[in-house]
Amino acid sequence: MISVQNVTKKYRGTPRPALDQVSLEIEKGDFVFLVGASGSGKSSLMRLMLREDVPNSGSVHVLGENLVGLPARRVPFFRRKLGVVFQDFRLLPNKTVAQNVAFSLEVIGKSQGFIQEAVPDVLGLVGLSEKADRLPSELSGGEQQRVALARAIVNKPAILLADEPTGNLDPTTSEGIMALINSINLAGTTVVMATHDRSIVDKMQRRVVELSQGQIIRDQVAGGYGARA
């Protein structure tokens, strides 16, 4: 599903590589936490999986695509098979909840008929049916992240990449979001989630990959956040 082999990624102007000979295999249906201090390489790894960047050496295969050799014009079609959420939700402030979700389908050319069915479905799934016509500014942070999750999964992606999805949320709200992500995973979607949230990782007891200074220092099948952080 996701295969990262001997990947090294250097950014210009920094002597130490952000990722240093990293190898990682993630199978279909896995739930993987990426943990580690800021600057440990979590985000760089996520960017490579999204093909926002290409590594300096090594290979990245996601969903059968060799991302290093993938021509730029095919990148959009690759990204349609992924869902992504971020710490800052990235909603459009002038569109309603339903319009925000519909937007992501409109721009990839889905038919009006498909959109009219899929959007209420997914809003029901994340528990926001009642608030479909609200603007993001009228929602709480947790609700906004639910909208972002709805947008990420409305196109039934095989993989959900979550970059600190609970980073801006209080513990109770975070739990709700994690329950939602967990149910998405149970429905068959592979989840890769970068996080700093110790309590969540400890509680979920799923696979944990710990990065430090661009290297994987731990890959545990069912682990906690770890002692060091």
Added chain:
Amino acid sequence: MRFGFMFSEVGQGLRRNIAMVVSIILVTFISLTFVGTASLLQLQIGQMKNYWYDRAQVAIYLCTDVSPEATCPRGEASDDVKAQVQERLDSATLTPFIDEYYFEDHDQAFANFQEQFAGNAVAQYVKAEQLNETYWVNLFDPNQSQIITESFTGLSGVEEVRDQRSYLDQIFNILNIASLAAVSIASLMLVSSVLLISTTIRLSAFSRRRELGIMRLVGASNFSIQLPFILEGVVAALLGSLLAAGAVLGLVQFFVQGFLAERLPFTSFVSLSDGMLVVPLLIAAGVVLAAVASGLAIRRYLKI
């Protein structure tokens, strides 16, 4: 991407940048009006050449008593000179080139002069014998005036051989310079409109960077991301070129046909149908320039 959705995006972009869009429209309008005027001037020159070159004659001016000593040492041309000129014009070497010729004596020249300069003070002072007696020659091919010039220049009793086209060429030179000036102004304006379009498109992309980020994340194709921006530039430039087309047609209708043609009845001027020839050129130029400018601008802004 569906068209309805795309057009609503384009509409939003245009509304958001209304001031810049208006300036694009105005700059394209003005620059293309200059382009259109230059093209019309060229058409006018072509038309006048067609009309006048065919009518242009070669004049063989004979000496008068007041001609300069250097060319006419013997004063007024004698009947011998006229006979000699006539003989040459009728000779086998020249007849194949000459359509017709006629002789204009002092009195006819005087009458023509009085008519031409009626009301002008010079008409009162000039006397018939001061005006050259002239052989007017019409050629089959006005381009071959050289033959006449060579045959008669230096002939004793001939003051000067003059191709009337040399007068016309001066007029055409002036018109050519005018159209060149219009083209230079137009190209400067076009450069600024191209820069204005790319700045506006970049601004528009910047104000929509959230949408763009999301579009890229969810996998909108590059084409569908770029197209609304390109259309934004094209729509603005199209409005400008339509205004320019209207201005050019108005210029032809009201200034050229309505004003000039009435005052200069013996000149053929560009008509509305010539103006219609220029219109598609203006619109195509506006649209292509805008598409290229906004396409390049957005491509540089949106590296995947």
